[in-house]
Amino acid sequence: MIAEKLIEIKNTLPKEVTLVAVSKTKPNEAILEAYQAGQRIFGENKVQEVCEKQESLAKDIKWHLIGHLQTNKVKFIAPFVSLIHAVDSMKLLIEINKEAVKNNRIIDCLLQFYIAEEETKFGLSLEEATTILKDEIFLNLKNINIVGVMGMASFTDNKDQIKTEFRTLKNYFEILKSNHFKFNAEFKEISMGMSGDYQLAIEEGSTMVRVGSSIFGGR
Numbered sequence: 001m002i003a004e005k006l007i008e009i010k011n012t013l014p015k016e017v018t019l020v021a022v023s024k025t026k027p028n029e030a031i032l033e034a035y036q037a038g039q040r041i042f043g044e045n046k047v048q049e050v051c052e053k054q055e056s057l058a059k060d061i062k063w064h065l066i067g068h069l070q071t072n073k074v075k076f077i078a079p080f081v082s083l084i085h086a087v088d089s090m091k092l093l094i095e096i097n098k099e100a101v102k103n104n105r106i107i108d109c110l111l112q113f114y115i116a117e118e119e120t121k122f123g124l125s126l127e128e129a130t131t132i133l134k135d136e137i138f139l140n141l142k143n144i145n146i147v148g149v150m151g152m153a154s155f156t157d158n159k160d161q162i163k164t165e166f167r168t169l170k171n172y173f174e175i176l177k178s179n180h181f182k183f184n185a186e187f188k189e190i191s192m193g194m195s196g197d198y199q200l201a202i203e204e205g206s207t208m209v210r211v212g213s214s215i216f217g218g219r
């Protein structure tokens with residue numbers, strides 16, 4: 001069932017769009033089923049859970065941390081994490097860099113933006129991101145690689161609103177690209193779209209969709 005769903009979704013994605021299979025709360029057996037169907041990128045939102053799964057599952061899995069990350073937990077994922085999606089402060093960037101240095105790694109990160117209408121504690125404004133990217137402290141963080149942006153649309157049935165929010169994120173990406181990453185080909189990802197809205201996200205320029213319940217079933 002999981003394999004069929006995964007393949008069905010994969011077949012609808014343009015080939016340049018990366019599928020992050022969001023396996024949070026799901027057991028190892030479920031992940032293994034997707035793995036056997038060819039999936040290698042999995043998204044988790046809790047540090048302890050991703051550490052346990054990383055320990056026990058195949059080492060060629062790329063683990064993406066998609067949820068909010070507390071600075072005191074960075075050290076647990078720094079040895080293996082493949083991409084951190086929700087970076088939303090200088091404090092967190094400094095901590096990720098510190099742990100990346102300790103592990104002799106360069107860690108890929110996305111800057112999370114606040115695009116939804118609803119109240120949420122997480123995500124940067126364009127102004128906040130610009131302040132960080134110009135800061136001398138940030139420019140000296142050599143073990144951080146910012147590869148793009150991430151955002152979550154409002155939880156609503158209003159497709160026009162969702163589209164507008166995704167368009168905002170795409171626009172932020174373009175602004176940052178031309179002002180801060182013009183000569184950096186690695187800054188190329190726009191992580192947007194979940195089970196309910198990933199088709200809309202792709203229409204608006206998503207390069208990376210994070211799909212959980214449509215593959216693994218409800219949580």
Ligand SMILES: *Cc1c(COP(=O)(O)O)cnc(C)c1O
Binds near residue numbers: 024045152213214
């Ligand atoms: C849970 C989660 C998803 C996946 O949500 P589904 O609706 O199950 O596809 C995507 N992104 C983030 C940040 C999540 O926490």
